[in-house]
Amino acid sequence: AQSVTQLGSHVSVSEGALVLLRCNYSSSVPPYLFWYVQYPNQGLQLLLKYTTGATLVKGINGFEAEFKKSETSFHLTKPSAHMSDAAEYFCAVSDESNTGKLIFGQGTTLQVKP
Amino acid sequence: GAGVSQSPRYKVAKRGQDVALRCDPISGHVSLFWYQQALGQGPEFLTYFQNEAQLDKSGLPSDRFFAERPEGSVSTLKIQRTQQEDSAVYLCASSNLAGGGAKNIQYFGAGTRLSVL
Numbered sequence: 001a002q003s004v005t006q007l008g009s010h011v012s013v014s015e016g017a018l019v020l021l022r023c024n025y026s027s028s029v030p031p032y033l034f035w036y037v038q039y040p041n042q043g044l045q046l047l048l049k050y051t052t053g054a055t056l057v058k059g060i061n062g063f064e065a066e067f068k069k070s071e072t073s074f075h076l077t078k079p080s081a082h083m084s085d086a087a088e089y090f091c092a093v094s095d096e097s098n099t100g101k102l103i104f105g106q107g108t109t110l111q112v113k114p
Numbered sequence: 115g116a117g118v119s120q121s122p123r124y125k126v127a128k129r130g131q132d133v134a135l136r137c138d139p140i141s142g143h144v145s146l147f148w149y150q151q152a153l154g155q156g157p158e159f160l161t162y163f164q165n166e167a168q169l170d171k172s173g174l175p176s177d178r179f180f181a182e183r184p185e186g187s188v189s190t191l192k193i194q195r196t197q198q199e200d201s202a203v204y205l206c207a208s209s210n211l212a213g214g215g216a217k218n219i220q221y222f223g224a225g226t227r228l229s230v231l
Contacts, residue, residue: 004156032214036222043118043205043222044157051217090156099170100214101147104156 002027004091006105014113019063019078021108023091026072032094033074034102035065039087047089050074061085086112116140118223120206126229127196135191135226139208146189147220148181149205157205163189164212196230203227 007022025031032051036044048059055067065076074091088109092102119138127133139146145164149157150173160179162170165186174181178196183189193200207220 009154041224043224044207045222046219049219092156094214094218095159097170098213099162099164100145100209100211100218100220101159101162101170101173102149102157102220103159107154107156 002031002093002096002103004093004103004105006089006091006108008108009106010109010111012111012113013081015083016080019076019081019085019110021076021089021091021110023065023074023076023105024072025074025091025093027093027096029096033065033067034092034094035059035063035074035076036090036092036104037087038090038107044090047076081110081112083112083114086110118206118208118221120204120223120226122226123224124227124229126231129197129230131196132192132194133196133228135193135204135228137189137191137206137208137223139187139189139206140210140221141187143208143210143221144212145209145218145220146183147207147209148189148191149207150175151203151205151225153202160191160204193228196228198230201228201230 035047050067091105095101148160151157159173163183178194180192203225205225207222
């Protein structure tokens with residue numbers, strides 16, 4: 001069965017510092033991988049996705065993620081954190097079935113300190 | 115509409131009451147998903163519709179949970195005889211494509227926060 005593990009339920013960085021949110025997955029087939037962001041009292045918004053092709057994926061708001069098959073990882077990074085980046089981040093893998101349902105990790109809360 | 119709309123945003127129910135949660139997907143979207151998000155957890159899949167057909171209900175936790183999408187647009191998630199463990203945020207998502215695939219992106223509503231007392 002597929003699964004997603006996000007290492008670290010809470011990450012705190014200073015404004016301007018590098019953001020690194022970790023995600024590892026398990027899948028028996030080539031995965032489709034996603035990062036979503038959730039601001040308080042809002043729905044999930046897609047940051048970026050990996051399907052095939054280039055393993056370094058660029059998303060919105062300066063975020064990017066790299067698919068590493070050998071490490072079964074899809075870590076999310078941003079070179080310089082902004083206060084507005086404070087939110088909950090979810091990594092997800094698309095289910096192997098033909099529905100496209102998503103399997104999410106537990107989430108990582110990003111705190112940005114001034 | 116411009117996005118996925120869910121109503122009500124908040125619902126408080128007494129244990130044993132029935133509740134109905136509504137989802138208005140983006141107009142024309144074929145696929146509709148329901149997820150349950152417990153406090154401090156990631157969303158978990160409940161059920162999937164392709165147009166009016168419920169193709170996957172493997173995530174529904176019990177027979178107290180029922181979902182429908184009779185005309186292939188608006189969907190309702192009904193929970194009968196609510197229990198405290200049903201307290202969660204219920205998220206709806208829609209997609210303009212059927213099934214999975216590289217181009218399939220799910221757009222989420224803000225959710226309904228259900229509290230069962």
